[in-house]
Amino acid sequence: MGSVLTNPLRVGLRQERVIPPQCLVIFGASGDLTHRKLVPALFELFRQRRLPSEFAVLGCARRPWSDEEFRGKMEEAMASEVAEHRVAWEQFAAGLFYEPVDLEDPPSVVRLGQRLEGIDRLRATRGNRTFYLSVSPNFYGSGCRSLAAAGLLSDPSRSRVVIEKPFGRDYGSAQELNRVVQTCAQENQIFRIDHYLGKETVQNILVMRFANTIFEPIWNRNYISSVQITAAETVGVEERAGYYESSGALRDMVQNHLTQMLALTTMEAPGRFDPESMRNEKAKVLQAARLANEDEPWKCCVRGQYGPGGSSTRPIAGYRNEPGVNPESTTETYVAMKLFINNWRWQGVPFYLRTGKRLPKRLSEVVLTFREAPVHLFDAAGGAPTPNQLILRIQPDEGAEFKFEVKAPGSGMRSRPVDMAFSYDDSFGEPSDEGYVRLLADAMLGDPTLYTRSDEVEAAWRLYTPLLELIEDAPSQLPVYPYEARTWGPAAADNLLAEDGLAWRRP
Template identity: 55%
Template sequence: MVALAPNPLRIGLTQERVPAPLLFVLFGASGDLAARKLIPAIYRQFQARRLPAQFALVGVARREWTHEIYREKMHAAVEEFAPNDVGRPGVWGDFASRLFYSPLNIQERESYLRLNELLDRLDREQNIRGNRVFYLSVSPKLFPSALEQLADTGMIADVSKNRIVIEKPFGRDLPSAQELNQIVSAVCDEKQVFRIDHYLGKETVQNMMVFRFANAIFEPLWNRNYIDHVQITVAETVGVEERAGYYDSSGALRDMLQNHLMQIYALAAMEPPVSLGGDGVRNEKVKVVQATRVANPRNIAACAVRGQYSSGWMSGRQIPGYLEEPDVNPESATPTFVAVKLMCDNWRWQGVPFYLRTGKRLPKKVSEIAIFFRQVPLLLFESAAQQLSPNVLTMRIQPDEGISLRFEAKMPGPDILTRSVDMDFQYGTAFGTKTADAYDRLLLDSMLGDQTLFMRSDEVEAAWRVVTPLLTDWEDPDASHRVSQYEAGTWGPAAAEELLTKEGRRWRRL
């Protein structure tokens, strides 16, 4: 039988958790994600002895590779993308002996039958007892074919032993997400499905739950009575790189805000769960997303801004504008920057705005959530900065992972003047180790059958409903002129600043 889900009173467990004997089947095994993230992550779990003794990984892709060629390719990938994790030759040799490969045309039934024969043989040889995880690291347009073929060949028939991991994007709008959910539900049970968003695997994202629910001093303040507003920022310094074909059809709204930022938002805004088990957390996330809306759905321009980076200077070199990037449509209206004001219509958050922003070619790579508390009701003290700053609690997801609290303190001297100071916690300093890669945790959870950090079908659809007014407005051909330009290396278009300044607020300086 598959290992039971972890004790719901525990979170962040590592070495205590070892899956049952398992076959891990990786679709898209020759792709970039497999080489950069998935294989190095699984290899690190193997080195840390978190995988079962009876474990094998079967790579699946179109290329006509042999087992040996696949092992050589994956060794080269670990050496290139995780050189510090290569380890001793004997350790890699042991891991490589567990790697196998099966060429597969994702739409051809015979390919799946050959794959199933290999899986059955490995199952018998290693006494794996039918436990299998199928990881679909392929183009979203291939999800339906892969799911239907896996179902038709009986490879995902056992609800208790067979699981499917699906990479984002899960749809490109609400109707396509609903259609894909219908396909998934037709071939397997929701308990078998693991919709992965790697942001939920980050230690600092998970720490939001610990910070809120394991410390009595913060949760009583986590509401409209004490919080003025919340800012969530996910900024990237890179452009579209080699992803222009995909990115130009998605943009910042679909690629980042609908999934990554909404996941961070849900964890920050949700009610305390009844347990930290799978559905305990996911039930509360769904509730808060279902209660969320764009601030003014009848006037999108008043509560949301989209932008596109133009040519500018970063790190001493000139950066081409988005429309000048290779493979980008020179008339594209695809946003590379999005800022939006959300409201949550529930008892805890009524009237508290959440400002979310994300963009490419911004000055700094940073992901954080900043909680701005209300000003004190009576200003008794003068500030050296002429104006008292609000208390701000900041959770840094990356880089410099940690938490800081800004508050007012008296400056030395005979006068009673205050200045803002920071009380800071850093993961690296406190624990003496760097945080693990997000995929390390999520891959292990999928093998264990722990769905806590994976999205459920109703949550995916609820997130798409939140952004649907933006998609509807921005994809109107007559609205293309509203794409603001911002120079590469700046913090987005001026309209993004005005989104807050018109309400007497401003974005946190990063």
């Protein structure tokens, strides 16, 4: 018998699939993503004993580092983790290597192939390679061409390529990029990453819906009146001004992260839980999505940009005062919009999406608001019963919350809202994996379930193309409203819902 202190909900955790021997090749190894996310995620997989002994990481960039310099840079970036797990780090770091590579220089890529052959012999990785393009989006197409020309993508059973976001800048460029990479590799070798899909609670949307009969029968237009999807950040642009100035919140967050949460929330149940069945349903629901007003798209979208805020002792600079930002920039740091999905399940239900930087609280959540009871039999503490809501918390405090009415104490028959909450940390006794841990493992396993397929990417870009065209061609029709840092965005975003007699949920 197990200990009485054992949490029964933890039984069966970490029964993970075995990652086969291979070498993970990271292009852009001198960049921020490698230091902050990729190598820490790989080290976490190593400490969980999920990496095989026949494993290696080959960092690639233009800088002329040696293997030891690369190991030293990674150790410096992960100082606290290394100090806590010194022995494990020494074992892990023995599998870290570095090769100076310029993806635009064919001889350099040929030398990469020769180095990989040497690592195969040294680490017994058996010719299995996962190539991770953590580089500027400008090099996604040319990078794939270079790898293909060097013969490094010729075996679909032993090579795959992971491509970071953003995959394209609009519908046309996404189509062209898909055409290029699909001439270099088969679709089952191409892994377009969206790190939100690696979050445990994003995946939990599927389990909540399709594993519980109490939810699925009411997950439709007959019972749900509206849906809000929020991804709020307290940070500003930080050191990403160069990228952000050419991207903005619409490209950086809405087209990928929020749209994937929308797809998981609204898709039909797949016939079975396999990669293609899942991605078929996501693609279908995104193809049915549309802006709330296609004839006048500026009426269903609000753009904002944070200005100065904070306090006299802790002032916060406005976006235009951030290093590297154009002082007259019209790049949006906030977007709110209204969508519909034209299908049998969701016809007429409004979906409100919003994301922004320098907001009061960091959170990502999906809020489903249910229709009111047809007759109000009881007085309510606030004047009218609060609509039932199911809140799926993606981050932080991962979990779910259900708001419903109960009888208030006393002799009268008055109702009041209460919460029923579930927390991942409280229930399972351990935090969930960071998104890149799951996604890197899946890529190395060759499992594309949580990666986006070409038609998904194109459907998402097609949805937002009218807004992107307005920003480029008629920016006065979609102006950027200022909002004070650490507030919930411009007032115009509140009006987007007020027109429907609704309001954003204030966490």
